[in-house]
Amino acid sequence: MYQILVADSINAEGLEPLLGLKEAEIIQKKTNDPEVNLDQIDALLVRSATKVTEKLLNQMPSLKIIARAGVGVDNIDVPAATKKGIIVINAPDGNTISTAEHTFAMMASLLRNIPQAHSSVKNKEWKRNAFIGTELYGKRLGIVGMGRIGSEIAKRAKVFGMNVNVFDPFLTKERAAKLGVESSTLDELLVAADIITVHTPLTPETKGIINEEALKKTKKGVYLLNCARGGIIDEQDLATYVGNGHVGGVALDVFETEPPGEHPLLKYENVIVTPHLGASTKEAQLNVATQVAKEVRYFFEDLPVSNSINLPAISKDIFEKIQPFHQISKQIGYILSQCVKEGVHELSITYSGSVTNLETSYLTKAMLSGFFKNRIDVNVNEVNALLTAKERGITVGEKISTDAFGYDNCITVSAKGEENAFTVRGTFIDHYGPRIVYLNGFNIDFLPEGNLLYIQHMDRPGVIGHVGQILGDQGINIATMQVGRKQAGGEAIMVLAFDKPLNDHALASLEKLDEIVSINSINL
Ligand SMILES: NC(=O)c1ccc[n+]([C@@H]2O[C@H](COP(=O)([O-])OP(=O)(O)OC[C@H]3O[C@@H](n4cnc5c(N)ncnc54)[C@H](O)[C@@H]3O)[C@@H](O)[C@H]2O)c1
Numbered sequence: 001m002y003q004i005l006v007a008d009s010i011n012a013e014g015l016e017p018l019l020g021l022k023e024a025e026i027i028q029k030k031t032n033d034p035e036v037n038l039d040q041i042d043a044l045l046v047r048s049a050t051k052v053t054e055k056l057l058n059q060m061p062s063l064k065i066i067a068r069a070g071v072g073v074d075n076i077d078v079p080a081a082t083k084k085g086i087i088v089i090n091a092p093d094g095n096t097i098s099t100a101e102h103t104f105a106m107m108a109s110l111l112r113n114i115p116q117a118h119s120s121v122k123n124k125e126w127k128r129n130a131f132i133g134t135e136l137y138g139k140r141l142g143i144v145g146m147g148r149i150g151s152e153i154a155k156r157a158k159v160f161g162m163n164v165n166v167f168d169p170f171l172t173k174e175r176a177a178k179l180g181v182e183s184s185t186l187d188e189l190l191v192a193a194d195i196i197t198v199h200t201p202l203t204p205e206t207k208g209i210i211n212e213e214a215l216k217k218t219k220k221g222v223y224l225l226n227c228a229r230g231g232i233i234d235e236q237d238l239a240t241y242v243g244n245g246h247v248g249g250v251a252l253d254v255f256e257t258e259p260p261g262e263h264p265l266l267k268y269e270n271v272i273v274t275p276h277l278g279a280s281t282k283e284a285q286l287n288v289a290t291q292v293a294k295e296v297r298y299f300f301e302d303l304p305v306s307n308s309i310n311l312p313a314i315s316k317d318i319f320e321k322i323q324p325f326h327q328i329s330k331q332i333g334y335i336l337s338q339c340v341k342e343g344v345h346e347l348s349i350t351y352s353g354s355v356t357n358l359e360t361s362y363l364t365k366a367m368l369s370g371f372f373k374n375r376i377d378v379n380v381n382e383v384n385a386l387l388t389a390k391e392r393g394i395t396v397g398e399k400i401s402t403d404a405f406g407y408d409n410c411i412t413v414s415a416k417g418e419e420n421a422f423t424v425r426g427t428f429i430d431h432y433g434p435r436i437v438y439l440n441g442f443n444i445d446f447l448p449e450g451n452l453l454y455i456q457h458m459d460r461p462g463v464i465g466h467v468g469q470i471l472g473d474q475g476i477n478i479a480t481m482q483v484g485r486k487q488a489g490g491e492a493i494m495v496l497a498f499d500k501p502l503n504d505h506a507l508a509s510l511e512k513l514d515e516i517v518s519i520n521s522i523n524l
């Protein structure tokens, strides 16, 4: 039974896709609620209130997926989640329109003194001359960050007859032209704009992008808005520039610390504020909840998720094509992990044949997750596979080869240790399934499934009989047996499959046989 913890207030109707998930319990409680068994939670759904810190993640060893019903994941320690193999997803566009509309409403309110006038009338005043405003028409709007929300604001500004300058280092000239906006440097925008609004994520680069140095380049009387993330406009510097009369007005939906408490900006009449309401519409909340609920459901149904922050997205189509190779890649990794008994410093993967048309990086990560299974104490999956290899000093190389050894497709993986190297090759045959076709120098053909025994031995008469005899005497039934050799009388291998794992006694008896070079149990 999957336990899904919905820790923040998330639209109930939007969570409906989760109800269709078989064997899932939805718990709507805070993470610090004593009734919540954090160690049993498989999925965590949050908005911005819950801070998903490394400390919290350490208390959630079963956690597999964190879903943010919204855009910004700055309340989630994504690197810590990635290290633990936890997928982080968000709902990138469900609240775009709401936030763009809120920003626009804030801009209009700011320039027409609507909040101040509203309070005045409620206080039984009627001061028509005290609230003379400024038109948006003909003004120059500077947008810093021209992504989803920035672009929607630009469209609305154009309709209002505004001129729009944008600063976004990732915006192409073609897209700027298509949106009818003027692409500028930050300095050009600062100098030209009558109103500046920021719509970037909060990153080390954007933190304080509008600071004292930037503010002193702006026009006297400039209006500033932040409906993105607190800190993109430096709050202390902004307070100084409102205090000295340079800034004409400010609209804030977000703060460096939320709620802001005693804040130097709140005392100014020309600073208007809302409590992080950008995404707070019925529509946006339904959209983001539905988006993440669907993704969490797909995740537990082993279907691809599209909005992961720490995993490349693959479409359902590609996912279906890749699935058989994903399975065999993982099995190859797990076989290697059980056959190579020393430290490994290099894993090289060669893809050949039809598999090379697919997203092989995904398969490499699957192979690594198999390789690390039971080798290390961390759950390794596609999210943290490469990071785990790097942390453990294992070089991972990926190659493409035209030689598929007569098969339609082949995945060959070599693990290099200090002393030895070990190579496993697998293929996927349509209507037949996954096969291992090469084990460390020997051609062979077996199904990588169940309880297997891989024996290296000398190719002498009677050795297969001796093995059969020992196992038979102990009442152990051999389900299948495959043999391979390079030349008559030389080294050979056999791979046997059993209905249940072999006991230590049987293994010890086999090891005593003169012809046996080595024995490895492989449990897949
Ligand atoms: N107030 C709210 O309730 C609310 C709701 C939704 C989103 N947000 C916030 O709004 C912001 C924008 O969201 P979005 O969905 O448009 O994101 P987005 O990813 O679509 O757009 C962000 C844009 O910022 C640009 N950018 C990145 N670094 C930059 C830099 N150094 N200088 C200039 N531009 C830079 C990117 O190229 C991108 O185009 C985010 O911070 C998000 O968290 C707030």
Ligand SMILES: O=C(O)CC[C@@H](O)C(=O)O
Binding pocket: 047, 048, 069, 070, 071, 072, 073, 095, 276, 278, 279, 280
């Ligand atoms: O959950 C919220 O209301 C905030 C959403 C917003 O800040 C976001 O980043 O999507």
